[in-house]
Amino acid sequence: MARQGVLVEPYQRLKPEQVEQIHQASLAILSQPGILCFNRSAAEVFADHGAEVSPVPQPGADCWHLQIPEKIITDAVETAPKVVKLGARDENNCLILDGNEPRVRFASGSEANNWLEVDVDAFVSRRNPDIEVDVPTFRVEKGTVDRLAKAAHLCEHLDSWDSFLRTVNIQDDDITDDNKDVNKFFVALNNTTKHVMSGLTELSQLSNVVRMSHIIAGGEDRFRENPVISFITCVIKSPLQMVDDTTQTAIEVARRGIPLVISSSPQGGSTAPITEDGMVAQINAEILVGIALTQLVNKGAPVLYGSVPVRARMDNLYDSYGVPEFNQYNIDCVQMARYYRLPCYSTGGVSDIRVPGIQASVERLFSHILVTLAGPQYIHYAFGLLERTNTFCPVQAVLDDTHISMVKRFVRQPIVTADRISESLEQVRRVMGTSHKLYVRFVRSALRSGEIAPPYPFESKDTVDKTLLRARERMEEILSLPPSHMAEPVVDKVFQEVPGLLTRLRGS
Amino acid sequence: MTEDLLSLIKENVIQGRIAQDDEGFDEGLVGQPGASELTEKALTEGVNLEDIINKGLTEGMNIVGQKFETGEYYIPDMLASAETVGAAMEILEPHLAQSGIKSKGKILVATVKGDLHDIGKNIVSILLRGAGYTVKDLGNDIAPQTIVEAVREERPQFLGMSALLTSTMIHMNNTIEALTESGLRDKVKIIIGGAAVSEEFAQSIGANGYGADGFQAVKIMDALRNSMKG
Numbered sequence: 195m196a197r198q199g200v201l202v203e204p205y206q207r208l209k210p211e212q213v214e215q216i217h218q219a220s221l222a223i224l225s226q227p228g229i230l231c232f233n234r235s236a237a238e239v240f241a242d243h244g245a246e247v248s249p250v251p252q253p254g255a256d257c258w259h260l261q262i263p264e265k266i267i268t269d270a271v272e273t274a275p276k277v278v279k280l281g282a283r284d285e286n287n288c289l290i291l292d293g294n295e296p297r298v299r300f301a302s303g304s305e306a307n308n309w310l311e312v313d314v315d316a317f318v319s320r321r322n323p324d325i326e327v328d329v330p331t332f333r334v335e336k337g338t339v340d341r342l343a344k345a346a347h348l349c350e351h352l353d354s355w356d357s358f359l360r361t362v363n364i365q366d367d368d369i370t371d372d373n374k375d376v377n378k379f380f381v382a383l384n385n386t387t388k389h390v391m392s393g394l395t396e397l398s399q400l401s402n403v404v405r406m407s408h409i410i411a412g413g414e415d416r417f418r419e420n421p422v423i424s425f426i427t428c429v430i431k432s433p434l435q436m437v438d439d440t441t442q443t444a445i446e447v448a449r450r451g452i453p454l455v456i457s458s459s460p461q462g463g464s465t466a467p468i469t470e471d472g473m474v475a476q477i478n479a480e481i482l483v484g485i486a487l488t489q490l491v492n493k494g495a496p497v498l499y500g501s502v503p504v505r506a507r508m509d510n511l512y513d514s515y516g517v518p519e520f521n522q523y524n525i526d527c528v529q530m531a532r533y534y535r536l537p538c539y540s541t542g543g544v545s546d547i548r549v550p551g552i553q554a555s556v557e558r559l560f561s562h563i564l565v566t567l568a569g570p571q572y573i574h575y576a577f578g579l580l581e582r583t584n585t586f587c588p589v590q591a592v593l594d595d596t597h598i599s600m601v602k603r604f605v606r607q608p609i610v611t612a613d614r615i616s617e618s619l620e621q622v623r624r625v626m627g628t629s630h631k632l633y634v635r636f637v638r639s640a641l642r643s644g645e646i647a648p649p650y651p652f653e654s655k656d657t658v659d660k661t662l663l664r665a666r667e668r669m670e671e672i673l674s675l676p677p678s679h680m681a682e683p684v685v686d687k688v689f690q691e692v693p694g695l696l697t698r699l700r701g702s
Numbered sequence: 703m704t705e706d707l708l709s710l711i712k713e714n715v716i717q718g719r720i721a722q723d724d725e726g727f728d729e730g731l732v733g734q735p736g737a738s739e740l741t742e743k744a745l746t747e748g749v750n751l752e753d754i755i756n757k758g759l760t761e762g763m764n765i766v767g768q769k770f771e772t773g774e775y776y777i778p779d780m781l782a783s784a785e786t787v788g789a790a791m792e793i794l795e796p797h798l799a800q801s802g803i804k805s806k807g808k809i810l811v812a813t814v815k816g817d818l819h820d821i822g823k824n825i826v827s828i829l830l831r832g833a834g835y836t837v838k839d840l841g842n843d844i845a846p847q848t849i850v851e852a853v854r855e856e857r858p859q860f861l862g863m864s865a866l867l868t869s870t871m872i873h874m875n876n877t878i879e880a881l882t883e884s885g886l887r888d889k890v891k892i893i894i895g896g897a898a899v900s901e902e903f904a905q906s907i908g909a910n911g912y913g914a915d916g917f918q919a920v921k922i923m924d925a926l927r928n929s930m931k932g
């Protein structure tokens with residue numbers, strides 16, 4: 195079994211000929227102006243396979259100019275697997291991402307520095323001291339190992355949350371660059387049985403993380419069948435520059451055949467054209483060149499087409515996720531991935547504002563609905579992210595889970611069959627024959643089968659909006675459930691064989 | 703004649719046009735000389751350098767600032783104008799030294815080691831150039847020692863460092879220590895910025911200032927500059 199997500203009838207924003215035009219534009223970009231590459235191995239690999247590569251004099255850094263011929267791209271699109279399996283500690287939670295099938299799964303994301311706590315405070319009216327209301331207040335904390343564990347614990351119990359992508363940057367005093375990777379993967383894997391995905395801070399830690407994953411999966415062979423982790427790399431710094439260290443990470447991960455997201459995140463108006471066609475042509479070129487690299491180092495290496503296009507704000511050039519263009523860019527990228535039949539790691543659900551509330555809900559629901567409708571195989575950033583990905587709020591994640599379940603319900607395919615129609619006609623006739631003329635009796639079986647949406651679970655009955663307080667209660671409830679830790683012997687083995695793990699994490 | 707030229711320079715700053723190929727806000731500007739060509743022309747015609755800077759570039763930039771304050775201009779407009787002033791200043795620079803006019807000061811900017819985020823740093827650079835500072839951009843992923851050497855060679859009055867990752871902000875500290883060890887710390891005023899850092903962090907590592915955005919960066923530099931004079 196695998197997690198099913200939701201199958202959609204994709205909304206096509208671009209017409210087929212527009213998809214083709216953008217594909218051609220991306221190829222044109224890859225040949226002229228081409229790519230600036232700061233990684234020697236990548237430059238060599240591309241040169242060996244027919245790209246035109248020439249050194250670019252740059253003070254303090256090795257840099258090459260690459261002109262990528264169409265053949266490299268079409269070959270890569272051919273050899274990259276169309277179906278990628280993301281495994282899980284509990285294999286029933288694995289995800290089968292099929293580039294040919296618009297089935298959407300939802301994941302968290304980012305590496306937010308801040309963790310936003312929602313507290314409850316009582317306020318008394320100045321006009322009438324008899325009136326006292328509970329109001330949510332917000333407290334900004336740092337991301338830590340314990341909070342990452344909490345987020346993974348929430349993920350385990352929230353049904354729409356299909357895969358755990360590290361939510362916060364762990365900034366404890368005993369975390370260093372050298373032990374960050376093993377600890378963040380350990381904490382995530384020890385608190386959820388769903389798929390765990392993350393970026394890598396230090397390439398030198400790759401083998402330790404992989405060793406840990408082998409142990410957890412039950413050996414190297416089992417890991418191949420059930421890769422419980424995967425990696426994300428931003429190979430490209432927009433516009434069109436291949437970064438030295440992340441490119442090296444991509445090469446190493448691809449060599450090992452571990453699932454890898456090649457993600458690019460240009461900002462329309464600052465690091466990419468603000469126009470829809472220009473933005474999509476550029477990001478598509480950026481992702482394709484990353485995917486090509488993985489296929490050149492290891493034909494058939496599992497990769498996801500990772501599109502994270504955003505728009506720059508015009509008042510401060512920060513990245514913006516709440517504007518409509520964000521959705522246009524993202525939907526177009528999903529279509530490009532589908533054109534290549536590659537599984538797509540897409541983006542949705544972030545708000546620009548720092549705290550949960552009306553703006554946050556509008557902004558995130560907007561993209562939750564629209565990007566889901568486009569039918570990517572995987573949507574990251576979908577839980578808890580505020581302040582343009584700089585803040586993760588667990589209470590917001592609980593709300594997102596509910597909202598996503600509503601979206602999933604909405605996008606399900608209509609069932610219109612001859613049988614159903616005749617049943618419905620029968621209903622209409624029978625009801626019209628009664629004196630009360632109500633259909634309620636016919637709802638009962640559907641009500642029990644879960645076919646009918648429940649009311650909003652955090653609704654307030656009085657004139658004060660208690661959504662956040664209710665969601666917070668729900669969060670507390672979940673966090674009081676026992677965590678799904680790994681079996682003792684597995685943890686022992688991990689601690690014996692993987693250096694760098696904090697001993698204080700043994701029980702968490 | 704000179705007045706016309708100066709007001710054209712000013713107008714092109716307001717329109718954010720560096721060169722003749724650039725568009726502005728008004729129709730039909732493409733093909734007409736931009737700030738660079740006009741500045742060259744002013745030089746060959748022997749227009750007073752201080753007038754070019756004050757009556758052309760600075761006055762233009764002041765108007766841009768007002769338009770930004772009132773919400774008529776957005777950041778991209780501001781940047782286009784600041785970039786225009788920077789380009790004109792680059793043309794004027796060799797002549798300034800001869801005539802004894804000084805720029806507001808020289809600043810080295812860099813994104814620190816291990817960090818590739820440079821959008822913010824580039825914005826800050828453009829705005830500082832537009833405000834009349836000479837900016838030397840060392841790039842991103844710059845090691846403490848490289849910064850020390852650049853400070854030794856370039857002898858700037860200011861150093862600006864940017865970090866967006868919590869894992870790289872420590873290199874600001876390392877750089878300041880390396881400068882201290884090389885006996886260069888008191889030769890430069892240091893300002894820092896970027897999403898990872900804060901006012902408190904700046905104080906804790908002994909930087910002279912923190913800028914939350916590019917405009918603050920300019921304000922802080924101006925303030926530091928005044929305190930140096932005094």
Ligand code: B12
Binds near residue numbers: 307431440820918
């Ligand atoms: C764009 C971006 C990227 C781009 C960078 C492109 C580029 N050319 O710079 C790419 C894709 C390359 C990238 C890569 C990575 N990124 Co990034 N990135 C961002 C993002 C979305 C926006 C940053 C930005 O440009 N903002 C817009 C500019 C205008 O704002 P600004 O930089 O803050 O600058 C302003 C002020 O801070 C100030 N300022 C800045 N510098 C200075 C200097 C001085 C002297 C002064 C006075 C003022 C000043 O003035 C500026 C103008 O107003 C942020 C999230 C965010 N919303 O901030 C994440 C973010 C910074 N990235 C993050 C991460 C994790 C990464 C990666 C590690 C991801 C990975 N796993 O590969 C890599 C690291 C690469 C590296 N070694 O540096 C995290 C950092 C968390 C942490 N650990 O601290 C963030 C916060 C996102 C997140 N929540 O996960 N990223």
